[in-house]
Amino acid sequence: MTQGKLSLFSITPIASAILGLSLSFNALANTNQPDAMAGMTLPQDNKYxxxxxxxxxxxxxxxxxxxxxxxxxxxxxxxxxxxxxxxxxxxxxxxxxxxxxxxxxxxxxxxxxxxxxxxxxxxxxxxxxxxxxxxxxxKEANYWSNKITLGANFRSGNTDQIDYSAISHNTRRTTESRFNLDYLGNYTKTDNQSTTNNHRINSNFDWFISKQFYLRPIFAEVYIDPFLNLDYKATLGSGLGYNIIDTSKTEWSISGGPAYTYSKYKQVEQDQRQSDGSASFVLETSYETEINKTIDFNTKYRGQFASSDAGGYSHHAIASFEVELTDIFDLDLSFVWDHTNSPQANSQGLIPEQNDYQFIVGFGIDL
Structure with missing residues (x-):
């Protein structure tokens, strides 16, 4: 009996030592590995x-x-x-x-x-x-980013119809300034008859005086829509802007300023002027947010206040969901609402509709 007790007491300290040493190694591994990664030095590399x-x-x-x-x-x-x-x-x-x-x-x-x-x-x-x-x-090439979204629809049978749409965003961004050039165009032909043909070009130049404030020395817009009885409508102005929200996931900015608007109409009634110019005020707001890793939501509103002879109040609003398919290609879903409060009657006295709505499905390419 005494010999058995001595054997037990002899084994117990050894087992305890082995168990303690194992726990110490596990604790050291669990504790020191993250610390080593946290304090690591990035490789010295001239290639990457x-x-x-x-x-x-x-x-x-x-x-x-x-x-x-x-x-x-x-x-x-x-x-x-x-x-x-x-x-x-x-x-x-x-x-x-x-x-x-x-x-x-x-x-x-x-x-x-x-x-x-x-x-x-x-x-x-x-x-x-x-x-x-x-x-x-x-260098100049490092300043530019571009995206083009194209959509098309072809029908044949009782009705032959072709729909085209194109959206282009082009930005030149330096550490002090930003230049934007945007295009939105739509064309529809049904049974060899054109039923939609409108084109809108927006451009602006911003000069940042702080991270939030920027001057907009010049902004311009040209809009062509014969079905709205517009040969073209051109706006030129200047103003300033402010970034309300500027985080890694959400951006919201507002800008505006005085402008001059010149409209030339396709047809007019007798004794009516073929063109008209007016002082105006332009207000614009842009909101972009990242819903998740693959879906972004963007919206932009541009309102213009002019005399009734120049169309009165008008706006262009667009809201888009951009779904990332690959690093280069996106699926873009866009809703567009154009409104003109006082459209110009044509030579027959017919007044175009105040509102135009579009839903555009296209594939975007990041260049």
């Missing part, structure tokens, strides 16, 4: 840009740009992805980038972001002062 997310995931690839707190990164394995700026823990670029700061200054160099600090060619600064980043040197 590297970033680490706050989730401690590491990506290599090419930084494209940073606008509105969203970083576009071309991952070596995941293709082009969009990342919230607040989700980035570390960042290191292989080649120089152009940075626009909140004080509207611009600098170029190798960027490193780590532990809440940023360095540009070794010079430390607060990363909160970054407003925009453009990949590479300040």
């Amino acid at each position: 840009d590297w970033l680490q997310l706050t989730s401690l995931e590491v990506l290599k690839g090419e930084l494209k740009n940073l606008y509105d707190d969203k970083l576009e990164f071309d991952s070596d394995n995941l293709d082009t992805i969009s990342i919230d700026w607040e989700d980035i823990k570390q960042l290191k670029t292989a080649q120089p980038v152009s940075i626009g700061f909140t004080d509207l200054s611009t600098k170029t160099g190798i960027l490193v972001v780590k532990d809440g600090q940023a360095f540009l060619d070794g010079q430390a600064f607060d990363p909160k002062n970054i407003m925009t980043i453009i990949s590479g040197e300040q």
